[in-house]
Each structure stands twice: as C-alpha cells, then as structure tokens.
Amino acid sequence: MGVCGYCGKSAFTISQKIGFCASCLRKYWEELKEEIKKIHAATRKAFGLPEEPPRAKEGVPCNLCFHRCRIPEGAFGYCGVWQNQAGRLKGPGPKAAHVSWYLDPLPTNCVADFVCPGGTGAGYPDFAYLPGPERGYANLAVFYEACNFNCLYCQNWHFKTRSLKQPPVSAEKMLADVKDHVSCICYFGGDPGPQAPHALSFAKAAKAHKGGKILRVCWETNGAENPRLAQAMMRLSLVSGGCVKIDLKAYRQPIHESLCGVGNEQTLANFRMLAQLAAVRPHPPALVASTLLVPGYVDEEELEALASFISSLSPEIPWSLLAFYPTFYLDDLPTTSRRHAEMALNIAQSHGLKHVNLGNQHLLSDAY
C-alpha cells in the first residue's frame, strides 16, 4: 500500500518509489518536479549513466535524438553509448553496436502481431509468405542495449548493467543469422533510436543477403528520434512491409516525466508526422501505437487523452494495450487489473479506434 506524499491518500496503485499519486503529479507538477528529477537521477547514477543530458557549451553535439546532447571531453551522452573522445563523437558504427539478438519463431508476441503480416498474413503475397500466421518462419529479434529514456518500470532493464561495459558486437555475426526462414527483423531494446544508424545499415545488408525475398523491417521504439531519422525508419518499414511501433507511455507531461524521466513532446510530434507518412500503406498498417497499463498512473485521464490523440490522426491506427508487470523500480505496484483493462478498451472504443488489442492478458488481476 503506497501513500501520496502530497495529499496523503493511500492506495495499492500509488508507488512509494514515485511517492505521489497521479492526480497530485498532474495538479502540483511545478512543486513536485524537482523531487521526481532526483528520483530519476539516483536510478541512473546506480548504473553509471549520466544523470541528465549533458549540455556542455563547448561539448560535441549529438543530434540523433530529442536530447541533442552536447558531450564534454571524455564523457558520454544520456544514452551511454555515444562518447566525446578527443573532441570527436565516437560510438556504434555500421559494423558494430551494443546489441544482442535471437531467432523468435512466428507467430510471436510482438505488439503488432494482431495486425502484422507475420502474425496474420496481412499483405500476402507482397509482404507475407503465407496467407495466415507465418508458422515455420522466424523473426530476428534485435535488442539494442542502450536507451534515451529512463522508465522506472523498464521490463528489460538488465541491459543497463551490460551496455557500458561490453565491447560492441560485429554486425557480421548477426548477418549470419539472417537465415532462409527469417521473414522479419524487429529492432527493440532498450531502444533502437540511439543506435539507429547501425540498424538502418544492418537492414540494408540483411535485405541484400536475402536477395529479393520478403524481409520486413520493424521497430519498437519510444519514438523520440531526430525526426529525419524517424522518417528513414518509417521509409524502410513502408517498402519492406514492416511497421514502426511507438510506445505512447502517457500523454500528460507530469505522468510521462514521472514514469520515464523525460518529456514526450518529440514522441507525440514524431507520431503525428509518421501517421501522415504511414497513410500511403494502410494495409498492413505501417504505424502502430502501444501503451502499458501502469496501475494508478496510466489512468482514465491519460487513456482518454491518448485515445483522442490517436483517433484524431486516424481511427485506423492500431493500438496495442499491454498489461503491466511490476519490475525494476516500480516493483511495488500490482499487475494491471481486469477493471483497468476493460476501462482502457471502452475508452478506445468510445473514440472510434478500430483495431485495438489487449496483450499480456495472463497478467490481469482483480487487485483494484
């Protein structure tokens, strides 16, 4: 049971790690934001990551994502992979990156599985090998071990213990796993954004390796890339039959920043821009939204705002709602309740969204 340090309310859906309820965070953000900043700084320091995006006047600029770090001599950018070495920006190149990968048999639990060629055969025969789920084929799941967000509930946080310590891995080793039965690549993480130049270059090599055969390129990202990079990612997905899946973690700044340590302006702006680009290929959908139903924080107000935002761009954009599992710093919240999930589905329906799916249903509880 958590207690809000502002209004004193107690509930299972208030995390002591955050220390405040969603209503107070939204209402009294100006008063509370320094507290929230301190929490995020401490959780980053624990992994040797920069506590804030570096802003050195004479620092080397990196423009790959919304942070636009200016990195002082010898230091790293916020993501922890790009470094100022003797006045030059050094990091993962086209040939090597902080990455790991595995072959995942299709159909799989990808967040877009309910609408994509691999999970449903959508786009057959141009973009899928089979008219239904691609059984017998596999997804090359590529995990980029760095991130430019700081989500307190990161489901894959273990990468933080490895990314700075291990040398980059050669792309040739990964290319050897683009076997005949691989029909898609899914870049995820961490986040693929900070290492997207490597991902784009690898996708070209992998497509050449496959000859003219179908190889979809998909991304699971927080969507905060430099807009030019986000466009390049979308172009690759459009021509290959893949999709860009953007995690819309919350809508209001106080909730987004409390959960993820950063704002969401770039994510929302990129989503809006990519919705326009994606309109040229509605089937299979090239842009997909996903949202984790964090108890107490991704609440009715956030879900209403997110549903309204997505449907204002197009009610055809699929939305994948995912049940939450307590982990990392947010290990003091329950899993998503049935009531919460039903409310999210009803909100999506009331905004006219046509393709909505609820994932991780086995986690649903009756807790609140």
Ligand code: SF4
């Ligand atoms: S990718 Fe983003 S977080 Fe990383 S160094 Fe560049 S601007 Fe900073």
Ligand code: SF4
């Ligand atoms: S990687 Fe893309 S095509 Fe493959 S299962 Fe995931 S969303 Fe579908």
